[in-house]
Amino acid sequence: MLRWERATVIDHRPGWAGVRRLLVRIDATGETVSALASPELTGEPGTGEQVLLNTNALRRGLGTGGEAMVVARPAHLPAAEEIAGHMVKARYTPMQTMVDAIDDPASEHYEILQHAEGLDGMPVVVADLHSSLPAVVAGVRAEAPQARIVYVHTDAAALPAAYSATAATLREQGLLAATISAGQSFGGDLEAVTVHSALLGARHVAGADVTVVIQGPGNLGTGTGWGFSGVQAAEAVHAAHVLGGVPVAALRVSSADPRARHRGLSHHSATMFGRATLAPLRLPVLDPSDDEYSAFHMSVTEQVESxxxxxxxxxxxxxQLAPVRTEGLIAALEALPVRLSTMGRGLEEDPEAFLYAALAGRCAASLTTDC
Structure with missing residues (x-):
């Protein structure tokens, strides 16, 4: 079901690369609401222009993604941009879009992808929550400041890679070398048809030392054992393994989540990496010799083992259990140019949620030899 509403753009708010934030007035009610527009799909909405909105998320009061979305500008159709390739993403939706994918025969990178046989032992950090991305990056940088980090944006949540303000900022600040949108996701620096070809592109096209694979913003959960979009992370582990990479799990851990199933080690991590994953991976936990080691961290390690x-x-x-020390990680997290937030909690409210992601980044960086 789609909820359609017409509105008029009355102002522009600060956005980020690939996303425009607008203040619009709903024509039928006169109320003023926030709306997002993707110039890649709709062009650039102007002040005073009428736009057609999808207000499903807005009217349902969703958290992530709870804004109106600009679907079309009826009076101003954007000019068609011709591309060399023929790959379609968001296929067979009304907003399907053509992209130049690295594995398209028309791509300048096609020959590289044709001959790429593996990842040469590249570490691949896999997580389920998009909020882990900056913390993983901080962990990598704390261990290997010069490492080239590539982010593979999968299609389990937000399809437009540009929707991630976090990834856009990390890219602008030089903390990410590139973003690759894989599967039905679109809008990254590079496009790939599968996670497998995205990983090969990360290594052989973007020159990654470490690659991070995570869904975009908007994890979908149901409270059931298997009904959460992050379970797709298991498929990324398999892709990294069969291509000769070294999968590293970013464990979902919390000391502050009000839901018992997510306190300590989240049941999502247990399902993804304990039940859905059929390939070996490293499981970074706090080193028992670390000064920050406590009964909480001992409990998490026991949960990981069981x-x-x-x-x-x-x-x-x-x-493989991988003990990792925390020295410098909190400082690295605090120095990030983006706000750390998971389920509405920041670094002070739930430090473990970000610390364990940073442990994964440090673990991955320690496996590289050139950084």
Whole structure:
């Protein structure tokens, strides 16, 4: 079901690369609301212009993505931009878009992708929540300041890669070398048809030392064991493994989540990495010799052993516990140019949520030899 409403643009607000934030007045009610526009899809809305909105998220009061979306500018159709390739993303939706993918025969990178056979042992950090991205980057940089980090934006949540203000800022600040939108996701610096080709592109086109694979903003959860979009992370682990990379799990951990199933080690991490993953990976936890080690971190390690390593071993999959020290990580997290937030909680409210993602970044960086 789509909720359509017409509105008039009355002002522009600060946006970010690939996204315009607008203040619009709903024609039918006169109320003023916030709306987002993607210039890639609609062109640039101007003040005083009438726009057609999809207000599903706005009217449902959703958190992430809870704004009106500009679908069209009826009086100003954007000019068609011809591209060399023929790849379509958001396929068979009314907003399907043509992209130049690195694995398209018309791409300048096609020959590289044709001959790329593996990842040469590149570490691949895999997480389920988009909020982990900056913390992983901080962890990598704390260990290997010169490392080239590439972010693969999967299609489990927000399809437009530009919707991530976090990734856009990290890219602008030089903390990410590139963003690659994979699958049905679109709008990255580079486009790829699959996570597999995105990983190969990260290594052989973008020159990544470390790649981070995470869905975009807007994780969808149901409260059931398997009904959450982040479970797609298991597929990224498999892709990294079969291509000769080294998968590293960014564990979802919290000491402040009001839901018992997400306190300590989240049941989502247990499902993704303990039950859905069929390839070995490294599981970064706090080193017991670290000054910050406490009963909480001991409990998390025990949960990892019982809920991830044990179930995986029963299926013949040998995960590896990877103790990591925290020295400098909190400072690296505090120095990030983006606001850390997960489920409405920041670094002060829920430090463990970001610390364990940073541990994964440091673990991955320690596996590189050239940084």
């Amino acid at each position: 809920a991830i390593i044990g179930p995986a071993l029963e299926r013949g999959c040998r995960h």
